[in-house]
Amino acid sequence: xxxxxxxxxxxxxxxxxxxxxxxxxxxxxxxxxxxxxxxxxxxxxxxxxxxxxxxxxxxxxxxxxxxxxxxxxxxxxxxxxxxxxxxxxxxxxxxxxxxxxxxxxxxxxxxxxxxxxxxxxxxxxxxxxxxxxxxxxxxxxxxxxxxxxxxxxxxxxxxxxxxxxxxxxxxxxxxxxxxxxxxxxxxxxxxxxxxxxxxxxxxxxxxxxxxxxxxxxxxxxxxxxxxxxxxxxxxxxxxxxxxxxxxxxxxxxxxxxxxxxxxxxxxxxxxxxxxxxxxxxxxxxxxxxxxxxxxxxxxxxxxxxxxxxxxxxxxxxxxxxxxxxxxxxxxxxxxxxxxxxxxxxxxxxxxxxxxxxxxxxxxxxxxxxxxxxxxxxxxxxxxxxxxxxxxxxxxxxxxxxxxxxxxxxxxxxxxxxxxxxxxxxxxxxxxxxxxxxxxxxxxxxxxxxxxxxxxxxxxxxxxx
Numbered sequence: 001x002x003x004x005x006x007x008x009x010x011x012x013x014x015x016x017x018x019x020x021x022x023x024x025x026x027x028x029x030x031x032x033x034x035x036x037x038x039x040x041x042x043x044x045x046x047x048x049x050x051x052x053x054x055x056x057x058x059x060x061x062x063x064x065x066x067x068x069x070x071x072x073x074x075x076x077x078x079x080x081x082x083x084x085x086x087x088x089x090x091x092x093x094x095x096x097x098x099x100x101x102x103x104x105x106x107x108x109x110x111x112x113x114x115x116x117x118x119x120x121x122x123x124x125x126x127x128x129x130x131x132x133x134x135x136x137x138x139x140x141x142x143x144x145x146x147x148x149x150x151x152x153x154x155x156x157x158x159x160x161x162x163x164x165x166x167x168x169x170x171x172x173x174x175x176x177x178x179x180x181x182x183x184x185x186x187x188x189x190x191x192x193x194x195x196x197x198x199x200x201x202x203x204x205x206x207x208x209x210x211x212x213x214x215x216x217x218x219x220x221x222x223x224x225x226x227x228x229x230x231x232x233x234x235x236x237x238x239x240x241x242x243x244x245x246x247x248x249x250x251x252x253x254x255x256x257x258x259x260x261x262x263x264x265x266x267x268x269x270x271x272x273x274x275x276x277x278x279x280x281x282x283x284x285x286x287x288x289x290x291x292x293x294x295x296x297x298x299x300x301x302x303x304x305x306x307x308x309x310x311x312x313x314x315x316x317x318x319x320x321x322x323x324x325x326x327x328x329x330x331x332x333x334x335x336x337x338x339x340x341x342x343x344x345x346x347x348x349x350x351x352x353x354x355x356x357x358x359x360x361x362x363x364x365x366x367x368x369x370x371x372x373x374x375x376x377x378x379x380x381x382x383x384x385x386x387x388x389x390x391x392x393x394x395x396x397x398x399x400x401x402x403x404x405x406x407x408x409x410x411x412x413x414x415x416x417x418x419x420x421x422x423x424x425x426x427x428x429x430x431x432x433x434x435x436x437x438x439x440x441x442x443x444x445x446x447x448x449x450x451x452x453x454x455x456x457x458x459x460x461x462x463x464x
Contacts, residue, residue, distance in 0.1 A: 037378040037442065039089045039329025040349040042296050042306030046093065047354075049081060050305040051112035051164075051226070052280040052291035055145065061085050061284055062145045063291070064115045064124065065307055067096070072303040077110040080126060082146050088289070088309065089332045089377045093345040093355045095363050097147020098124055098140045105155060106138065107131045112164040112226060112278055116193075117145070118175070123193045124149050125177060127163040130156065137165045137179055139194050152194045158187065160200065164278070168229045168257065176257050178203075178238070181225035186258065201258070209261035211250055213243055222250050222263075226278040229257070235318050239267060239279040246275040249292065251320050264319060268292060271325045275302040285333045287311050290323050335380035335440050339464060344390075344457040348377040348442075358458055359425040360391075365457040366424070368447045370399070373408050374457075376443040384464070385437040388414050391458035395424045399449025401457075403434060405441045413437045418455045427458060434462065 042049070048068035055062045063083045069076040079099035083091045100106050106128040113126025124140040136156035140149030158179070165179040167189070175189035177196070184203040187196035203209075211222035226241035235253050238261060242250035249268040252261040268277065272294030280291035290312055293305040300306055310323050311330040336342070344365045345355045352372030358364035365374070388403055398418035405411045414434035421428050447454060 037089060037332040039309055039332075040375070040377075041308040041325070041327050041329040042294070043089075043091055043309055043329065044083060044093075044307055045297060045350050046345075046347070047081065048297065048300065048304045049083075049307040050077075050293045051278040052293060052307040052309075053112070053114040054280045054282045054289070054291050055115050055117070056282055056284050057117055057145050059086065061088065061282065062115070063091070063307070064113065066110060066112060068304045070299060070304060074303055075109060075111070076303070079110055080113065080124070084146070087333045087336060087378065088284070088311075088330045090336055090346050090348045092343050093347070093363050094146040095355070095357055097142065098126070098149040100128060102140055102149060103128060103138050103151050105130055106136075109135065111135075114166050114228075114280075115145070116167045116169065116175075118169060118193050119191075121193075122149075123152070123167070125157070125165040125167055127165060127179070130159065134159055135161050135163055137162070137177075141194070157194065157196075158185075158200065160185065164226045166227050166229050168231065170231065170257050174257070176229065178227050178229055180223075180227065182219060184223060184227065203259070203261075207263070209252055209259065209263055210240075211242065211252075211263040211265075226276075228279045228281055230281060231257070232283070232314075233318060237281070237320075239281055239320070241277050241279070242266075243270075244275075246270045247277045249277055249279050253318070266322060267320050268323050268325070272296060273301050274305045276305070287330075287333075288314060289330060292325070294325055296325075296327075332378045335378045336376060338379050338381060338385060338437075338443070338462040341459050341461045342376070343459050344374070344445075346376065347374055349375040360427055360458060362458075364393075366453070368399070368454050368457060370447065370449050370451065370454065373444055373446045376445075378440055379443040380440045381437045381462070382464075383438060385413075385434045385462040387431055387463045388416060388434045388460065389429055389431050389463070390416055390418070390460045391427055391429050392418045392455050393421045393424055393427045393458070394418055394455035395422070395426075396420060396452060396454065397450065399447060399454035401430075402444075402446040402448060403432075403437070404444040404446055405437065406444070407442075408444050408446050410444060411436060418449075424456055437462070 050066040053064040079096040082094040109129040111127040115124040136159035139152040141152040142149040222242035239251040274295040295301040354367040401416040403414040416432040
């Protein structure tokens with residue numbers, strides 16, 4: 001999360017700023033539609049998101065992130081967020097199921113964490129600052145991958161000023177939690193996942209294990225923070241933020257979950273406008289994916305970061321290749337079905353809109369103004385859609401939803417009128433005829449109307 005131990009201990013806390021309103025300019029968009037739809041990086045644009053921690057569960061990728069407040073000049077972070085996707089390009093926003101308020105003993109620094117499933121529950125390990133000023137790791141627990149999460153212990157799990165926990169359950173059922181900065185430590189978690197046995201273990205950081213850092217005699221290895229542990233084809237991997245500042249991503253491998261570790265090289269060179277980075281690695285639907293953060297959104301930087309993803313292929317010997325940041329991101333896995341209800345907050349790219357908790361459950365889209373839009377990638381219309389339904393609300397006089405293909409100025413296949421409903425959470429369904437929506441296309445909802453906020457948008461569905 002931070003780049004030096006002094007940042008962790010003494011970093012000043014800035015005041016919170018207003019909610020992010022993102023008006024993304026055209027040059028930041030992918031220049032042209034590719035023949036194979038890919039993710040638009042950053043994959044989340046409604047907020048600044050950071051420290052990605054992906055989890056594959058029941059055929060879906062759940063992405064757990066931190067949240068940078070807009071306009072921050074230091075790490076101002078108050079809650080964590082959850083998103084999910086089945087196709088790696090359209091990400092549904094599940095809001096904030098865990099925050100500093102979840103932990104009565106914490107008062108600041110909702111920093112990096114990771115979620116893992118066991119015993120039918122989901123455990124979210126995250127670093128945060130105690131009221132006494134010390135950094136500690138707490139555990140949230142939930143019956144659902146999207147929360148809500150509650151404090152599992154009512155106190156920290158570990159407290160030694162370390163940050164950025166990562167968790168892995170080995171094949172024999174033994175769970176391990178690593179965390180660190182400036183050191184690297186681990187514990188063996190008990191089956192209850194909220195206690196540990198054997199004390200805190202210190203990893204000996206050697207240049208053989210973690211590479212050589214130049215110019216810092218007190219920290220001779222490249223290891224910095226943000227480790228991510230996992231196992232693949234019998235080999236254990238430790239991917240981590242390296243050197244400082246700015247950070248790059250490196251990795252090490254070992255024959256067991258506690259090493260001994262052998263440095264493997266650079267995964268992602270220092271790139272982008274954020275001086276930190278944070279890895280997350282998964283296999284999903286037969287491919288491997290690398291998650292990271294940068295400062296690529298408008299107003300972005302080292303304290304206003306955004307999560308991205310790239311697909312990659314391991315070497316024949318299990319090595320991780322050098323992965324560069326891109327605007328294109330990962331290719332789409334399958335297509336999106338428009339004939340089942342889709343949440344409006346399932347987004348590949350957007351301009352102007354935000355999300356909030358909805359009175360009908362889940363989340364809805366708000367801050368819809370004239371000219372704003374939502375892009376949904378790879379929508380499989382097949383032989384053709386005949387009608388479109390949207391769930392909407394408006395405390396003003398409403399507006400229109402233009403249903404377009406391929407771009408905001410692309411083929412107009414339908415227009416739905418949104419009336420005033422008497423309140424921002426007073427919902428109604430509107431319908432309109434659709435013609436020409438066939439094949440697999442990128443779908444754009446372009447919003448038009450008079451000045452000010454027009455309406456809010458909960459879900460949509462096409463019919464044949």
